[in-house]
Amino acid sequence: MAEWLQRIQHVPWVAHLVRANTRFTSRLGTAFAGSITYFSVLALVPIAMVAFAVVSFVYHDELQGLVDELLPALGPDLSEQLRTVLVEAQSxxxxxxxxxxxxxxxAGAGWMGQMKSAVRAQWRPSLDEQEERKNFLLESLLNLLVLLALVVLVGATFLLTSVATSFADDVMRWLGLQDVPGIGWLLRLVPLLGTLLFGFVLFLFLYRVLPQQRISTRMVLKGSAGGAVGLLVLQYLSSVLFGLFRDNVAAATFGPVIVLMLFLNLFARLILFVAAWIATSEQRAIAGERIEADLPLEQDPDLDLGPVKVPAPEPERGRSPYSAQQAWARRHGVRIGPQVLTVQYPDEKVQVPQPVAVRATRIASAVGWLLGAATGAGLGASLASSLRRRRRD
Known part of the structure; x- marks a missing residue:
């Protein structure tokens, strides 16, 4: 089994996936995705505030008519209280x-900043390299522009996916094409192809704008195509889950929020994993270290992978004479230089040298003898004093 796993890692496309997964894991891809998801959820509250304001301005009369129609059914007291609250909110x-x-x-600029840092962490050859940043205002403005473009592309892909999954039958009825053979498959296929195209442009846009280093355009195109397929699968599953939660009254309240958070996390993971996949087409999975999946890269004469840091072998504790000498030298303040010292190193198995033990024993015996003599003299003097007092009495 071990030999089979080793052989399969030499297959180029399998080795590439292994390197991408190793890069994604070793550079905290999951933690970065969680951070991006957190900032995504954090931005939902101000987005909801903006949506509330827009709806209040655009549909003011319609909302007022809906309020006037629904509130009387709640009773005079409650309807009056709610009317006051709604009027104040609209004002x-x-x-x-x-x-x-x-x-x-x-929040959006911070979200895009997190996304940029996460993609660059997966992309650059070494995680220790410094990330280039502009001043705060310019960086925030650039992040907002990238975010707006990203929102437009994601919204377009979601719209096409929704048409392909939820409204295909309605579109056929509107156009009167429900009796045409094969029209159902065609109406579902065209939006899916459009979704793939928008997804491809989205990933290509991200991997051209966010990273600092340039990688082969061919690999960026391949990664963008793979990311588009992954995004299509995520959006399709999200649409299916939304439909399931919509049919369940109990889950309709929290279901969409759960699906949204799940989609945001998986979408962030997808972006980072594809970035790691593109980067490891020309780089080792771990900078300065060699793994079995690096062999296909090492066989490419056009790639400069850099040197591999060979870690020094760790000696077995308690069995290396050199380690014992170094430890002894540190304890006794002896500096070991290029010259050979005429010092007899102790046996590492002996905890205390013999001369030290003999000297300590002699000192302890002398101290014990002195303490015993002093104690005996004190007891004798006390006993003699007691006898004299009795004789006097």
Whole structure:
């Protein structure tokens, strides 16, 4: 089994996946994805504030009519209280929108900053290399621009996926094509191809804008195509889960939030794993270290993988004479230089040297004799004093 695993790691495409997984794991891909998910959820609150303000301004009359229609069914007291709250909320929608917009911009810039740092951590040859950053304002502005482009692309792919999964039958009925043979498959296939195209552009955009180092365009195109397929699968599964939660009244409240958080985390993992896959097409999985899956790269004469750091073998504790000499030299303050010292090194198995033990025994015996003599003299003097007192009495 071990030999088979070793042989299969020499297959180029398997070795590439192993290197990508090793890079993703060793460079904290899961932790970076969790951080990106956290900032994504954090940005949902200001986004909701902006959405509330926009809906209040655009559909003010419709909302007012809906409130007037529904509130009387709640009773006079409760309906009046809710009306007061809703009217006050609508009057402050502008303030909420401005605050939400500023907060959403700040949170979005932070989210994209985390995404950029995570992709660069997977992309660069060594994790110890310094990440280049511009000043805070310029960096935040660039992050916002990249985020806006990303939101447009993700929204377009989600729209096409929803059309392909949920509204295909409705579209056929609207167009009157439900009786045309094969039209159902065609209406589902065209949006899926559009989703793949938008996903490909999305990943290509990310891997051209975020990293600092350039890698072969051919590998970036391959990685972007693989990322587009992965994104399509994630979106399809998300649409299916949304439909399942929508049909369940008990799960309809928290189901969409759970699906959204799951999608954000898996989407972040997908971006980082594909980045690791692209990077390890020309780099070792771990900078300066060699693993079995690096063999296909080492056989490519056009790649410069850099030197491999060979760790010094660790001697077995308690059995290396040199280690025992070094430990003894540190204890006794002896400096071992290029010259041979005329010092007899002790046996490492002996905890205390014999001369030291003999000297310590003699000193302990002398101290014990003196303490015993002093104690005996004191007891004798005390006894003699007691006898004299009795004779006097």
């Amino acid at each position: 402050r929608a502008g303030v909420a929108g401005v605050i939400g917009l500023v907060t959403a911009a700040y």
